[in-house]
Amino acid sequence: MSVMNDNELHPWLRRMMDGDPAAFREVYAATQPFVYRTVYYLSGNKDDVSDIVSEVYIALIQSLPSYRFEQSFRSWLNGITVRQVSNWRRKLWRIMRLNQRNRLLTVDMPASLPGERLFEAERDSELLQQVECLPAKLREVIVLRYYQECSYEEIAEALNVPEGTVKSRLHSAIAKLRSQIKIGEHSAIGLEGGAEHVHS
DSSP states (O other): OOOOOHHHHHHHHHHHHTTOHHHHHHHHHHHHHHHHHHHHHHHSOGGGHHHHHHHHHHHHHHHGGGOOTTSOHHHHHHHHHHHHHHHHHHHHHHHHHHHTTOOSOOOOOOOOOTTTHHHHHHHTSHHHHHHHTSOHHHHHHHIIIIISOOOHHHHHHHHTSOHHHHHHHHHHHHHHHHHHHHHHHHHHTTOTTGGGGOOO
């Protein structure tokens, strides 16, 4: 995956600020694969990805006047993306609470999302399945570090936390992944109680 080049994006961002629709299309084309990939790994529900990506670009347009050109655009965009995934989870929680009051309607599962095939092979892997089981804060650092190849500094800026916190969360995430994979291996070979000897 190629890294977004700030020098190439900045002229388009300035034109976006001036209200140029063509500039938004250029920025969208340059960043959409990156945003889609991040949302796909963070959301935990593939059926929500397109909706969350749309929310990211709405937030980008609304927040662009506050963007400082001396800061990394990728880190800034990662921050928007992570916040929109978090906002979506809270929105879904409210909807779920309302739905619990009324079970009369059934919901059909939507069809596969456009572009989803690009990530199917990775989604089928054991490691990615384990990443999706991590708490949100730990999943964020794993996705940004290993799937988006961000530096500690970029992750810290995106999440608005100190670099030490990023490293601590990453350490905890890796420990949990190792533990979960060990548990899965024990289960696969039929070792009863094997998971009880693995410390989280």
